[in-house]
Amino acid sequence: xxxxxxxxxxxxxxxxxxxxxxxxxxxxxxxxxxxxxxxxxxxxxxxxxxxxxxxxxxxxxxxxxxxxxxxxxxxxxxxxxxxxxxxxxxxxxxxxxxxxxxxxxxxxxxxxxxxxxxxxxxxxxxxxxxxxxxxxxxxxxxxxxxxxxxxxxxxxxxxxxxxxxxxxxxxxxxxxxxxxxxxxxxxxxxxxxxxxxxxxxxxxxxxxxxxxxxxxxxxxxxxxxxxxx
Amino acid sequence: xxxxxxxxxxxxxxxxxxxxxxxxxxxxxxxxxxxxxxxxxxxxxxxxxxxxxxxxxxxxxxxxxxxxxxxxxxxxxxxxxxxxxxxxxxxxxxxxxxxxxxxxxxxxxxxxxxxxxxxxxxxxxxxxxxxxxxxxxxxxxxxxxxxxxxxxxxxxxxxxxxxxxxxxxxxxxxxxxxxxxxxxxxxxxxxxxxxxxxxxxxxxxxxxxxxxxxxxxxxxxxxxxxxxxxxxxxxxxxxxxxxxxxxxxxxxxxxxxxxxxxxxxxxxxxxxxxxxxxxxxxxxxxxxxxxxxxxxxxxx
Numbered sequence: 001x002x003x004x005x006x007x008x009x010x011x012x013x014x015x016x017x018x019x020x021x022x023x024x025x026x027x028x029x030x031x032x033x034x035x036x037x038x039x040x041x042x043x044x045x046x047x048x049x050x051x052x053x054x055x056x057x058x059x060x061x062x063x064x065x066x067x068x069x070x071x072x073x074x075x076x077x078x079x080x081x082x083x084x085x086x087x088x089x090x091x092x093x094x095x096x097x098x099x100x101x102x103x104x105x106x107x108x109x110x111x112x113x114x115x116x117x118x119x120x121x122x123x124x125x126x127x128x129x130x131x132x133x134x135x136x137x138x139x140x141x142x143x144x145x146x147x148x149x150x151x152x153x154x155x156x157x158x159x160x161x162x163x164x165x166x167x168x169x170x171x172x173x174x175x176x177x178x179x180x181x182x183x184x185x186x187x188x189x190x191x192x193x194x195x196x197x198x199x200x201x202x203x204x205x206x207x208x209x210x211x212x213x214x215x216x217x218x219x220x221x222x223x224x225x226x227x228x229x
Numbered sequence: 230x231x232x233x234x235x236x237x238x239x240x241x242x243x244x245x246x247x248x249x250x251x252x253x254x255x256x257x258x259x260x261x262x263x264x265x266x267x268x269x270x271x272x273x274x275x276x277x278x279x280x281x282x283x284x285x286x287x288x289x290x291x292x293x294x295x296x297x298x299x300x301x302x303x304x305x306x307x308x309x310x311x312x313x314x315x316x317x318x319x320x321x322x323x324x325x326x327x328x329x330x331x332x333x334x335x336x337x338x339x340x341x342x343x344x345x346x347x348x349x350x351x352x353x354x355x356x357x358x359x360x361x362x363x364x365x366x367x368x369x370x371x372x373x374x375x376x377x378x379x380x381x382x383x384x385x386x387x388x389x390x391x392x393x394x395x396x397x398x399x400x401x402x403x404x405x406x407x408x409x410x411x412x413x414x415x416x417x418x419x420x421x422x423x424x425x426x427x428x429x430x431x432x433x434x435x436x437x438x439x440x441x442x443x444x445x446x447x448x449x450x451x452x453x454x455x456x457x458x459x460x461x462x463x464x465x466x467x468x469x470x471x472x473x474x475x476x477x478x479x480x481x482x483x484x485x486x487x488x489x490x491x492x493x494x495x496x497x498x499x500x501x502x503x504x505x506x507x508x509x510x511x512x513x514x515x516x517x518x519x520x521x522x523x524x525x526x527x528x529x
Contacts (some may be wrong), residue, residue, distance in 0.1 A: 103420030
């Protein structure tokens, strides 16, 4: 459903992605692994459109979206949980979720019940400012906001980073639940191999802006070569 | 005592006009980081729109109706200024986002064009707008007289500010504006059309400048350079209030209005200005970001 075909992308002058190609399929969790600074977040930003690609093509549901702005991609069914959450901190929790509905064809707030079931703390805090939440709660809000759009493709950039273990488990549970009960395709950028292995269906390993390995299983030798620190 | 109360009233009345002008600036500056030097000309457009409505009433409607022209002048001033503001955004400003200095120069140029256009259409000399009988004269309370036109301006501004708060904090459009203001990329990523938010917000700010122009016709004659006198003070309000913050703008406008008239009352007009600038410079040493600012808690 999403295909990324030999893209190059860069911040300012320095190229950080070189000829990267990946695919994501319905009902699958595609994991992108790699050390710090190898271009994982750059790749996910290029998919969302926050960063423009210089070369290559992006196709989403058989449509060429290489030139589309993020808002258009969002309305076509992509949702993005960025690294560092980027919730709207001066808006309330509920307003953040309402903004998630912007890209949803169905503007009803029924979906909030599902989100509150995943993350009950959001319901308790719904009238508080996003900025008042703890890091873990903000991460739950960022995921909730993305789910409010009922996306066809969910992009998750290190959702487990810097978060207490019980919330990581909650997030893991949500991903598994989405896999079982919906058709959502997911792209998960991770450094945490255990987390990726527990939910992933297909794996890409990146190093220095390139894909070095791909496959449905993580091979131990490959892991050691590109992921050991 | 009476002197002080009427000075305070004058201060609030000046502050309320500043507030109306600064509201528009605060949003465009806060939302888009555009320093709109043509904002003063949008005020001028509102004033001339009022003049046109008044002239139409004199020419085409019976004299008994004349009193009511100012009711119609409010939406006329708002819509004309909003339309021109929207055009300005569409033709010039949208190409210059992220380039504050270029947009400053370009809007300054656009302002000059608008001034010259006003001169060509209405002539260089100032024109007077006749205040309706309803708003001339004064109300006396405890032997202090409050001019009715000033009271009307304060009420008008209060209504505008209340509308603004409602629009910003209670409507879905306001929610989108706040989201874009805070994080443009993320707002786009959730599916908000930032382009549309920019253009409607700019038009809204321009419309409020137009209403300010309408209010100024009640105070004195109007001319093509009407707006330039107010633009400096309006920028001071925005900076002191904190960029992009409605509440800060409200407090700063009233504060600057009251201090300005107060200093002028105790010294003289030019000394009053000097003192006002000195106070603002000291204040900004203490709080460089203004009274309020958007603080965010991202990664912690």
